[in-house]
Amino acid sequence: MDETTHNMHRTPEEADRTRKQFFNDSAGSWMDSWYKDEATGHYDKHRKDFDRLFGLVPLKAGDRVLDAGCGTGVLVPEILPRITESGLLYELDFAEKMIEENRKLHPAANLRFVVADAAHPPRKLLPDGSCDAVFCFSCFPHFHDKEGALQAMARVLKPGGTLAVAHFISSQEVRHHHAGCHAVMHDHLPDEGAMRAMFARASLGIATFIDEAGFYCVLGTKT
Numbered sequence: 342m343d344e345t346t347h348n349m350h351r352t353p354e355e356a357d358r359t360r361k362q363f364f365n366d367s368a369g370s371w372m373d374s375w376y377k378d379e380a381t382g383h384y385d386k387h388r389k390d391f392d393r394l395f396g397l398v399p400l401k402a403g404d405r406v407l408d409a410g411c412g413t414g415v416l417v418p419e420i421l422p423r424i425t426e427s428g429l430l431y432e433l434d435f436a437e438k439m440i441e442e443n444r445k446l447h448p449a450a451n452l453r454f455v456v457a458d459a460a461h462p463p464r465k466l467l468p469d470g471s472c473d474a475v476f477c478f479s480c481f482p483h484f485h486d487k488e489g490a491l492q493a494m495a496r497v498l499k500p501g502g503t504l505a506v507a508h509f510i511s512s513q514e515v516r517h518h519h520a521g522c523h524a525v526m527h528d529h530l531p532d533e534g535a536m537r538a539m540f541a542r543a544s545l546g547i548a549t550f551i552d553e554a555g556f557y558c559v560l561g562t563k564t
Contacts, residue, residue: 353485356527360483361436363524364412368438371413372446384415390509390556391419394478397549397558398505403427404473409459409494410434410480414443417452420476426451431467433457460489467497475504482515482528488539495543498563504545506536508557515557530557 367374378386400406400423408416411432420430432447433455434440440454457463459477475494484490494504508515512530519525531539533550536559540547545561 357435357485359524360528363522364434364436365438368413368436368442371439371442372415376415387509393556394505394507394558395419395423397560398474398476398503400424400428400474405429405431405471407431407433407462407467407472407475407494407497409462409475409477409490410483411443411478412436412439412480414447416476416478417443417447417449421447421449421451424451429453431455431472433459433462435459458486458490459484460486460493462493462497469496470499472497473499473502475502477504477506479508481506481508482519482530483525487531488542491539491543491545495545495561495563500563502563503548504561504563506557506559506561509555511554511557512552514554 372384376384376386400420402425404424405428406420406424408420408430411434414432417430417432424430429451431453432440432443435456435458437456440456444454453466455463455466475498477494481487498504510518516529519528530536533552537547537550540559540561543561544564546564547559547561549558549560551558
């Protein structure tokens with residue numbers, strides 16, 4: 342059996358182990374690989390995209406925010422100034438090396454680092470209705486239990502809170518981008534109909550659905 346055929350027949354558990362190993366192995370170089378502007382040497386390659394995303398999801402001082410599938414914390418410098426020191430940011434990822442790098446890069450006192458699957462955020466730390474916003478940035482395709490993850494992220498939202506599933510490429514670009522890496526080659530975004538149905542089952546009313554070249558964003562409001 343060749344590698345491609347084997348990958349097609351992996352169990353969800355095997356696929357998750359492969360993903361976790363891939364992300365753990367990539368943690369040290371993640372920011373340089375995907376977010377560093379080689380021309381400036383700064384991590385501002387997607388400045389306009391971040392401005393657009395946070396224009397759609399305005400945060401305020403004192404907000405509690407969950408960054409699910411946070412990786413090394415690319416959203417941390419975007420979120421912390423908006424919620425200020427009076428807010429609280431939970432950085433959650435299933436890859437422990439990603440969390441280790443995140444800790445090194447971001448020493449702020451109002452950060453809480455959590456190693457956990459997005460489908461099973463710890464209830465003691467993240468009880469029902471505890472967050473004003475949840476971000477799922479550049480990671481939703483990697484959740485093998487997408488329905489469970491969406492339900493869990495919705496659970497921690499306050500009524501009226503916002504969940505944002507976002508990428509800085511379209512759903513079709515995600516498919517092409519992942520096709521070249523065996524660890525994530527089958528990790529895709531659900532089509533619009535499936536996504537809308539999952540949001541509805543999670544009691545999330547969709548306010549925005551954008552799927553265009555260079556930008557994907559689904560915003561759901563907890564009803």
